Amino acid sequence: MVLARMRSGFAVIGDTQFLPGYCVLLSDVDGANHLTDLPRLLRADFLTDMGLLGEAVMAAANGLDPSLRRINYEVLGNTDAYLHAHVFPRYGWEPEELLVGPVWAYPADRWTSPRDAYSDEHEPLREAIASELVRVMGEAY
Numbered sequence: 001m002v003l004a005r006m007r008s009g010f011a012v013i014g015d016t017q018f019l020p021g022y023c024v025l026l027s028d029v030d031g032a033n034h035l036t037d038l039p040r041l042l043r044a045d046f047l048t049d050m051g052l053l054g055e056a057v058m059a060a061a062n063g064l065d066p067s068l069r070r071i072n073y074e075v076l077g078n079t080d081a082y083l084h085a086h087v088f089p090r091y092g093w094e095p096e097e098l099l100v101g102p103v104w105a106y107p108a109d110r111w112t113s114p115r116d117a118y119s120d121e122h123e124p125l126r127e128a129i130a131s132e133l134v135r136v137m138g139e140a141y
Helices: 040-064 120-140
Strands: 002-005 009-013 023-027 068-074 084-091
Touching: 002 120, 009 040, 009 120, 023 040, 040 068, 040 084, 040 120
Parallel strands: none
Antiparallel strands: 002 009, 009 023, 023 084, 068 084
16 A cells, blocks of 8 residues: 655555545654644645645546646644644545535545445555655755
8 A cells, every 4th residue: 555655654545446546644653643743844845745645536537537726735633643644645536525615624424434445456556656656856856
């Protein structure tokens, strides 16, 4: 599931793919729970990496599905008490009532349903994101 080792942690593809290309950036700083747990320079690295991951997701997902509308970024930690950032592609084909709100408005079963779990069918998108991520990291670093 690992896409790449980044300066601030690991980029991984999400274990659920009801929004194809969903990824997570996992901080590699032990004990970091909040963004503010990081010193400012490491915090800047984490936020830069989150943006680079989003850039890679946008390029890869748009190449496979031109209905991509935007990328949503979230650093929450309400459920999992370790620093991580969610990168969600959002598509024109999403139901209108869900398209205008946060991704968390999707029904709970979409997060756990086997039909939405990462599988071999998502491998071309995972490979495209990983390739784009290597490219954008090369430009940024």
